Amino acid sequence: MAKQVARWFSILMVMVALVLGAPSSAQALTDGHQLVSEVWRIVNRAYVDETFNHQNWWFVRQHWLQQPLATPAEAYAAVDDMLSSLGDPYTRFLTPEKYRSLQTNTAGELTGVGLQIAKDEKDGVLQVIAPVEGSPAETAGLQPRDRILEIDGTATTTLTLDEAAQHMRGPVGSQVTLMVARPGQAQVQRVQVVRDRISLNPVSFELKPLENDGAIGYIRLSQFNGNAVAGVAAAVRSLEAAGAQAYVLDLRNNPGGLLTAGIQIARQWLAEGTIVYTVNRQGVLDSYEADGVPLTQAPLAVLVNEGTASASEILAGALQDNRRAVLVGDRTFGKGLIQSLFDLSDGSGLVVTVARYETPAHHDINRRGIRPDKRVSLDPIRRDQIATAADTQYQAAVDLLAQQLVGQRVA
Helix, strand or coil: CHHHHHHHHHHHHHHHHHHHCCCCHHHHCCHHHHHHHHHHHHHHHHCCCCCCCCCCHHHHHHHHHCCCCCCHHHHHHHHHHHHHCCCCCCCEEECHHHHHHHHHHHHCEEEECCEEEEECCCCCCEEEEEECCCCHHHHCCCCCCCEEEEECCEEHHHCCHHHHHHHHCCCCCCEEEEEEECCCCCCCEEEEEECEEEECCCEEEEEEECCCCCEEEEEEECCECCCHHHHHHHHHHHHHHCCCCEEEEECCCCCCECHHHHHHHHHCCCCCEEEEEEECCCCCEEEEEECCCCCCCCCEEEEECCCCCCHHHHHHHHHHHCCCCEEEECCCCCCCEEEEEEECCCCCEEEEEEEEEECCCCCECCCCCCCCCEECCCCCCCHHHCCCCCCHHHHHHHHHHHHHHHHHHHC
């Protein structure tokens, strides 16, 4: 009986092969087919959804291997179509040029308008996570949650994330026109932004005196790029030496960046405890832990808002759940998916969603965000009013820290 079943199974597989066909020997040897197979294997091994958006992923591969992929452009288009079937805007292919650009950006440089963006999963419209501090986009008044409907007349629903970013890049001094819909406003705005070269130094800090006695160290972290970890460490050491008794860490409008940077910065504040759990497609938990000596044990408040996303939420969640800091401000953005970057053989790159993350208290924040311990709203303020008396969220954090310091002195 077993032999008969095996025989029929072999016949069935031969029939499937005959129906599907196979690429000719010439096609099978093209660089395009090799690239499609390479991308397919990485996604097959690493992608977070083992149903692959409820489709037979093997059949998807076979379909594209039947196509005549004679040029790089044809292969790139095939890979884009293959990945689009996953329905995940964060899993995407990067041509060699776009891959080099991404590597430059995460290293700490950026050319363009200075926007961190995402795709609305419901309708595919481009959404602002946050403008880069000091960027042309911030100067033009763009805000978190703004929806960009068009870029120079091109509907953003027709663009991938990387294509949208490419449309907003260009020569320094050139202009890009954005059609922007703002939540709560019926009228669409036409916003013109002048492109510029943006230096992403993500850390700024200042020692701020308290009204009665002592001083607070204020640290603003705008992005988790290649300069962030060393920048925060230098800020804490400098402020400690200057006599800071407590700290305000400002993560407002910080769209995230490198996961490893978020974890390392959490370790600068935590002596022990879980920083974040990652959950893969089999539901297997892994975790990153704090197990060293923090740079300071002084009281800490963290400022968050709806522009606080991704690695920023990992850091904020770790500090909140480990009772290391009090969170002040508005609910965060809610991006709880983790992407990994893969090098491809032709110099291109592949970004794949490989896991979701949970805070140490096992809160899944994707699309939900993190609730601050103290909810404080903030009316629009100028950039030079941040961390001043006009900044109600900052003032609320300072008041909480001042109370903690008074309590320490009394004890």
